[in-house]
Amino acid sequence: MSERCISVKMMGPMLEVDRLSVVYGGILAVDEVSLQVRPGEIVSIIGANGAGKTSILNAISGIRPPDSGEILFEGESIGGRPAHDIVARGIVQVPEGRKIFGTLSVKENLRVAAHQNDRFVLRHREHSNIRNMFPSLMNKLEQLGASLSGGEAQMLALARGLESKPRMLLLDEPSLGLSPKLTEEVFELIRRLHAQGLTMLLVEQNVRQTLALADRAYVLESGRITQHGPARELLSDKQLVYNYLGISAPV
Ligand SMILES: Nc1ncnc2c1ncn2[C@@H]1O[C@H](COP(=O)(O)OP(=O)(O)OP(=O)(O)O)[C@@H](O)[C@H]1O
Ligand SMILES: [Mg+2]
Secondary structure (H helix, E strand, O other): OOHHHHHHHHOOOOOOEEEEEEEEEOEEEEEEEEEEEOOOOOEEEEEEOOOOHHHHHHHHHOOOOOOEEEEOOOOEEEEOOHHHHHHHHEEEEOOOOOOOOOEEHHHHHHHHHHOOOOOOOOHHHHHHHHHHOOOOHOOOOEEEEEHHHHHHHHHHHHHHHHHOOOOOOEOOOOOOOOOOHHHHHHHHHHHHHHHOOEEEEEEOOOHHHHHHHOOOEEEEOOOOOEEEEHHHHHHHOOOHHHHOOOOOOOO
């Protein structure tokens, strides 16, 4: 086991979700979900459409307050706090469907993120990491958000999330709708961020690639966690892989 793994194991959770419930008009979308993310980990939530994955992320990031349960970030209760307060603590969500501004240029999209966090963007030194990770975006700084391809828009959403200097990134289906090649690029980027020590909670339907990348995973079905454990163990669970991919796992 690497040193990094040992130190991650010994540290307490960075994020602790305890019996979180989210209700929409009487319908229980998230039902007493408990999960933990330790510093430096990639933790994944896997589940079918409508399982409640986005609802969990939205409760953590303050987009929609939890109906019950506790959310602790570095030991402090953040459940129900306003989204700007949660961003200021370093939790940044890259939303499903990208939500970039189509009428703003790539550069302006990045600038908005940095202003939201009271930091000025495109300072050369701080920007170099992003420049390095998104070389193709750097050639399109003046291009409008609406003119980007699906893959480029996803890269911009990720770059914008990183501009906010996250301590924990919440990623909501970053590979949704992307070609296999672009999906691989997004996963490679997540791998690089992991290697840099960034803590991530990753929601995905791309089960096999996600389990190959994550440290641990939780399986969500109709708002409830039905399984959790080291990602590699879940990956070798033939029934789970069958349920989510509809094909038999290789023997
Ligand atoms: N604003 C809302 N009002 C009413 N119901 C909602 C709302 N948002 C989500 N739901 C419902 O809550 C359940 C969980 O939705 P959620 O978006 O969290 O699922 P998900 O796992 O992210 O799904 P997907 O994979 O399709 O993104 C679904 O049944 C959905 O229809
Ligand atoms: Mg969703």
